[in-house]
Amino acid sequence: xxxxxxxxxxxxxxxxxxxxxxxxxxxxxxxxxxxxxxxxxxxxxxxxxxxxxxxxxxxxxxxxxxxxxxxxxxxxxxxxxxxxxxxxxxxxxxxxxxxxxxxxxxxxxxxxxxxxxxxxxxxxxxxxxxxxxxxxxxxxxxxxxxxxxxxxxxxxxxxxxxxxxxxxxxxxxxxxxxxxxxxxxxxxxxxxxxxxxxxxxxxxxxxxxxxxxxxxxxxxxxxxxxxxxxxxxxxxxxxxxxxxxxxxxxxxxxxxxxxxxxxxxxxxxxxxxxxxxxxxxxxxxxxxxxxxxxxxxxxxxxxxxxxxxxxxxxxxxxxxxxxxxxxxxxxxxxxxxxxxxxxxxxxxxxxxxxxxxxxxxxxxxxxxxxxxxxxxxxxxxxxxxxxxxxxxxxxxxxxxxxxxxxxxxxxxxxxxxxxxxxxxxxxxxxxxxxxxxxxxxxxxxxxxxxxxxxxxxxxxxxxxxxxxxxxxxxxxxxxxxxxxxxxxxxxxxxxxxxxxxxxxxxxxxxxxxxxxxxxxxxxxxxxxxxxxxxxxxxxxxxxxxxxxxxxxxxxxxxxxxxxxxxxxxxxxxxxxxxxxxxxxxxxxxxxxxxxxxxxxxxxxxxxxxxxxxxxxxxxxxxxxxxxxxxxxxxxxxxxxxxxxxxxxxxxxxxxxxxxxxxxxxxxxxxxxxxxxxxxxxxxxxxxxxxxxxxxxxxxxxxxxxxxxxxxxxxxxxxxxxxxxxxxxxxxxxxxxxxxxxxxxxxxxxxxxxxxxxxxxxxxxxxxxxxxxxxxxxxxxxxxxxxxxxxxxxxxxxxxxxxxxxxxxxxxxxxxxxxxxxxxxxxxxxxxxxxxxxxxxxxxxxxxxxxxxxxxx
Numbered sequence: 086x087x088x089x090x091x092x093x094x095x096x097x098x099x100x101x102x103x104x105x106x107x108x109x110x111x112x113x114x115x116x117x118x119x120x121x122x123x124x125x126x127x128x129x130x131x132x133x134x135x136x137x138x139x140x141x142x143x144x145x146x147x148x149x150x151x152x153x154x155x156x157x158x159x160x161x162x163x164x165x166x167x168x169x170x171x172x173x174x175x176x177x178x179x180x181x182x183x184x185x186x187x188x189x190x191x192x193x194x195x196x197x198x199x200x201x202x203x204x205x206x207x208x209x210x211x212x213x214x215x216x217x218x219x220x221x222x223x224x225x226x227x228x229x230x231x232x233x234x235x236x237x238x239x240x241x242x243x244x245x246x247x248x249x250x251x252x253x254x255x256x257x258x259x260x261x262x263x264x265x266x267x268x269x270x271x272x273x274x275x276x277x278x279x280x281x282x283x284x285x286x287x288x289x290x291x292x293x294x295x296x297x298x299x300x301x302x303x304x305x306x307x308x309x310x311x312x313x314x315x316x317x318x319x320x321x322x323x324x325x326x327x328x329x330x331x332x333x334x335x336x337x338x339x340x341x342x343x344x345x346x347x348x349x350x351x352x353x354x355x356x357x358x359x360x361x362x363x364x365x366x367x368x369x370x371x372x373x374x375x376x377x378x379x380x381x382x383x384x385x386x387x388x389x390x391x392x393x394x395x396x397x398x399x400x401x402x403x404x405x406x407x408x409x410x411x412x413x414x415x416x417x418x419x420x421x422x423x424x425x426x427x428x429x430x431x432x433x434x435x436x437x438x439x440x441x442x443x444x445x446x447x448x449x450x451x452x453x454x455x456x457x458x459x460x461x462x463x464x465x466x467x468x469x470x471x472x473x474x475x476x477x478x479x480x481x482x483x484x485x486x487x488x489x490x491x492x493x494x495x496x497x498x499x500x501x502x503x504x505x506x507x508x509x510x511x512x513x514x515x516x517x518x519x520x521x522x523x524x525x526x527x528x529x530x531x532x533x534x535x536x537x538x539x540x541x542x543x544x545x546x547x548x549x550x551x552x553x554x555x556x557x558x559x560x561x562x563x564x565x566x567x568x569x570x571x572x573x574x575x576x577x578x579x580x581x582x583x584x585x586x587x588x589x590x591x592x593x594x595x596x597x598x599x600x601x602x603x604x605x606x607x608x609x610x611x612x613x614x615x616x617x618x619x620x621x622x623x624x625x626x627x628x629x630x631x632x633x634x635x636x637x638x639x640x641x642x643x644x645x646x647x648x649x650x651x652x653x654x655x656x657x658x659x660x661x662x663x664x665x666x667x668x669x670x671x672x673x674x675x676x677x678x679x680x681x682x683x684x685x686x687x688x689x690x691x692x693x694x695x696x697x698x699x700x701x702x703x704x705x706x707x708x709x710x711x712x713x714x715x716x717x718x719x720x721x722x723x724x725x726x727x728x729x730x731x732x733x734x735x736x737x738x739x740x741x742x743x744x745x746x747x748x749x750x751x752x753x754x755x756x757x758x759x760x761x762x763x764x765x766x767x768x769x770x771x772x773x774x775x776x777x778x779x780x781x782x783x784x785x786x787x788x789x790x791x792x793x794x795x796x797x798x799x800x801x802x803x804x805x806x807x808x809x810x811x812x813x814x815x816x817x818x819x820x821x822x823x824x825x826x827x828x829x830x831x832x833x834x835x836x837x838x839x840x841x842x843x844x845x846x847x848x849x850x851x852x853x854x855x856x857x858x859x860x861x862x863x864x865x866x867x868x869x870x871x872x873x874x875x876x877x878x879x880x881x882x883x884x885x886x887x888x889x890x891x892x893x894x895x896x897x898x899x900x901x902x903x904x905x906x907x908x909x910x911x912x913x914x915x916x917x918x919x920x921x922x923x924x925x926x927x928x929x930x931x932x933x934x935x936x937x938x939x940x941x
Contacts, residue, residue: 262551306365395446494520856889
């Protein structure tokens, strides 16, 4: 078994909406059915009993590829990953399969794939495999990679509201929403919280002084610089006291209830490891954490220090081990509770109770193992949200607002939350930025609180989902022009538009990246940009195959057409039907309130309507086409041509746009541009743009090298017409010939090359079409042959011209620019030359220079 081309599909893809690992797996003949491998399944199940059933979808023999799928999924499931989807599909190559397995964390999914291969090798007698060890390592990796409980709770609450999110780092920095509507969090801290507020929260002395100024009860005390000064302050405020770092978090270096100098000296040394030391009056009572979001108290918990209860039989060490067996306890912050540690601090706390780790406490004796009650040191929490007195809640909110924290963990010491602080000599001892949420999400005792929802409501008002309009465009021909035209219409509406296409990435009219940017990475970059109000993405087949979509769903999906010449034969996309299944991915991921814009005249595209989870707008020149007529009769949206106008219809309502007001169509003579305009109009309609804006936008879109480079750009060269276009398949050639037939010309010439990654027949058919429409053909070799031998592509193009009815002059030239110069030199007034460009920007610049020289 050979595994190759392992990919991470990070968005909705050909197989599902799940993030998945995809691999090509080649199985030798004997590996295509495990029945031909004696004893294999028995050894496999002995090594990994949890692998489950091995039943291929649709039945048939179980190949090693199916075993790989089942093992990679089961290993992740055993490690605690929430995964359920997997699929293995046979390709057209005998014994070669595509294996797809869902992952929740990419690193875990990749590791599970590797472990599954090792498992299969071991079952084949090639090495060993320890399933328990592999699962333990996957669990550890999953804990390291996944979001912590605080960030995870906020993300879950956002996802429940349909708010898109993206993790920006391996840590807890997360973006919610897109473009100009985005918000960001880092753990339980939001983007509008200032660094000033955060620094105040970290400075315990400053925050305490500010709280005192706001009328919030706080313990007396101040920072100190020596043990002697610490003892002096302790005597001033009155014993017992608390010693802690001025700049601390998670209870590090905190010692409470100090009653003598010896204890203070030890506490000072512990706190000094973390910076400046503070001494303040110890407040008797319980430790409470109050969570404030905005101007509301949303949760409260009583925190108890880590402790064990004696039974008269077991030592303290054994009791701690028993408590740590609780599945809720783990290392770090990933679990609801943290394991109790018997470290030096715990041993010192035991000594204060005349105990050691080997002591056997009496039955019922409560043994405290820490002075502080932080969950990160093994403490527990009890929810008391419903018991908080309104005055206590008001003091907590005042404390958070005085410091300037939008999400604030207020630490309070008091006998109870049932009475005001002033009545019980209680006080607020700290305020914390980015507070941990797990004590509220999964308290040791009491009712869990959905604090993630409260934080999301602070970020996004009711009814907001952080989304901007997103339009995805795919197809064989016209998609770049349609993409640019839709972006132009959004711009006409006053929106700052992010656009990706095969020419680059554009934000608000400025190009920020160049090259073919029609993939998911470019789309994600646009959605990250804070100045984007709407996004239009050309969505190419390669990006969908390579990584899936760069977004979870779109408001409008446009499919212009599906042709046979678009990279067929690559990556197991061998038929037009295969290509349609791939390109309809954008249709399958239209928002519930969105639209799919489909070409009714293309039966393969029209059939995609069945996969759309929302509504469909059909477009076609012929309004009497059966698909159009049926859709219109049902009162649904259609866009068609009626005489010299484009008409948008829904039920009895009509909107008309005269083609004479749409320059790109040349009064309707350029048929494929009329098709492109209909698609763009339907998309703008589906996105909710007003018709006045659509009309204004169409009238201002000129098909020049700035608006649509390489898309039927017309130029004048000494009285002759030169057209530059990036057409590169049979359908494009037919559309170009049809458009040129509508233009008055004398003698026609064409400059053409071909991409080496096309099939032989796809290259031949292009010149078969052009040979019947042009008098002269100049062939040139592409800059990149893409795996072809020197001269091979030109030879195939020449073969296509063998039966040409019109072409009588064929010439071969080395180099695109030389071919252009040769064609221009032959032009006379009234002639027409079609230049099918390869290097779009460079070729257009070369043409512009030659035209400028001719007009000088």
